[in-house]
Amino acid sequence: MIEIDDAGGGCFIGPEVLVIHHLETGSARFLYIPPQVENRISFATELLKAAFTELAITNQEPIQLCRGEIFDKFQEHLEQRGYHVIRQKVSSATDSLAEAEFMEVLYAHGLPRNIKLRNRNYQELYEMVGFWYFSQRKRSLRGLLKTRLRPPYRLKHVTERYPNLFRMLFQEEAAG
Structure with missing residues (x-):
């Protein structure tokens, strides 16, 4: 199963972090929405589409998306392509990955x-x-x-x- 989550969307500084986490292998890919992006939903959708192509994630793999509205357009995109999408709270492992990466970005800027x-x-x-x-x-x-x-x-x-x-x-x- 692939889980996708975000972190930092409500903070007024820093990029928003997205994580694509493959639960069985533990591998994770981080994507970043720069602070200057106004339409974060469209930007996130394009980032995720490109990452799915690059990672060769097929529609045979179930996808669990966080419930946040940032993933609404991406869910539509996946479902149009025959992916099995589950919308619910992601695992604590995936949530922790996204939160930790967001914090690391802030720490890198001096927090x-x-x-x-x-x-x-x-x-x-x-x-x-x-x-x-x-x-x-x-x-x-x-x-x-x-x-x-x-x-x-x-x-x-x-x-x-x-x-x-x-x-x-x-x-x-x-x-x-």
């Missing part, structure tokens, strides 16, 4: 590694990412802003009001 997704609490994670983002004030991070999402004003307001607090907090956390 302190002590900021983690805990108990699938995305609101808390995205809030901490926001505080980190606004406390950095680096031009290099501006390219991470998603075109289709607006940063939460409250996070920007709090970090502007207490800039040294957040800079010190994230410097200490990153150092130790």
Whole structure:
């Protein structure tokens, strides 16, 4: 069985990560939707079509898609080609792969590694990412802003009001 999941779609920075996970072999392919993409559903569909061709995934293999709307057009594409598609929550293994890859992308841009997704609490994670983002004030991070999402004003307001607090907090956390 092939499972497909996404991570990072609700975060206002960074790319969205898609994963194609072959459960029997454990192999995984990661695909990335850049932050500047506005029509993520069409972009994801094209990425997945190309990956299916490249990976030679046939319609003999059952496909389990995450329930997110990002996969709606791809589901139609697969069903038109005779694939057996199941729409339900993917396994924790596939979910963990997508989430871990999204976090690695953020860490590569400087997010302190002590900021983690805990108990699938995305609101808390995205809030901490926001505080980190606004406390950095680096031009290099501006390219991470998603075109289709607006940063939460409250996070920007709090970090502007207490800039040294957040800079010190994230410097200490990153150092130790």
